[in-house]
Amino acid sequence: MNGFPFAIVGFDLDGTLLDTLGDLAAAVNHALGLLDRAPLSTDAVRPMIGRGAKHMLEEGLRASGGVPDGAVERLYPELLHFYEAHIAVHSRPFPGVVAALDRLDALGVRTAVVTNKAEHLARVLLGEFDLADRMATIIGGDTLGVRKPSPEPIHAMTQQCGGGRVVFVGDSIYDVMAAKNAGVPSVAVSFGFLDRPAEELGADHVIDHFDELIPLLRTI
Incomplete structure (x- = not known):
């Protein structure tokens, strides 16, 4: 793990990994x-x-x-x-996403998606950008019968990724609440589909670009 402090980095999908x-x-x-x-x-x-x-x-x-x-x-x-x-006509990864995933892979970190989008649609969408197979697990809003802000999807993600220290990255109050309810640190992205300023979501940390993610995680 090269001393990296997290075994698992979980991501929301819409407004976090991809601009949909x-x-x-x-x-x-x-x-x-x-x-x-x-x-x-x-x-x-x-x-x-x-x-x-x-x-x-x-x-x-x-x-x-x-x-x-x-x-x-x-x-x-x-x-x-x-x-x-028409799932990927306009959708694109946010700047820096692929490079951040590459770096996490190189560090031996397992990455995963926990989204309130239906799992089937999440897999189709991620597949359009060759990102589905990079994820250790993909949990959708219909996978467990409960969705964020419940902590259960994050607990399931942790279990399916083999356990270890977890951080969750998202763009909504549901992401932040799910992380808090699961007892894991949260990172909010300021460029997502926000219904309020990112600083008001209550996340432990905020980033303005994916280039900031890994340097931040090293300090937590």
């Missing part, structure tokens, strides 16, 4: 279009991300005129189908 805003907004707007509603801007969709696609749809409906009875149940499969078919 454009494709998520397109999926929401596809669903809204089925109700003949005007599209939302990406800035409007940004704070709706983090608790899974159904929550994002509900918030999109609420922001565009209200949530009609039965609309979520009817539109949710349509949103998922559209999203999977």
Whole structure:
């Protein structure tokens, strides 16, 4: 381990490893279009991300005129189908992600993803960027029946990665709360899909670029 203080580094997906805003907004707007509603801007969709696609749809409906009875149940499969078919049109890794993963690999650190996105979609999306096979485990919002901010996904990640000291990196209050509930340190990224300034998320540390991650972790 070359003296590196963590055996496992866990990551959120949307807004942390990958900038998926454009494709998520397109999926929401596809669903809204089925109700003949005007599209939302990406800035409007940004704070709706983090608790899974159904929550994002509900918030999109609420922001565009209200949530009609039965609309979520009817539109949710349509949103998922559209999203999977267009999952990586606009999405890209954030700057420095691949280099940071390369460095962690070289240090013998196991990396993993814990996301509130459905596991199948997370695997498809990560696969588009050749990142799926780099992860020791990928835990989605439907993998365990509970999702962040529950600590259970992080506990499962730790177990599946073989145990050891863990840190979790994310961009939302759900990420920070999950880490705190699991008793592990948290790092917030300031460039994610924030609904408040990163400094107000309550994370133990904040980074502005992935180049800062490994030097920071060496000091914790």
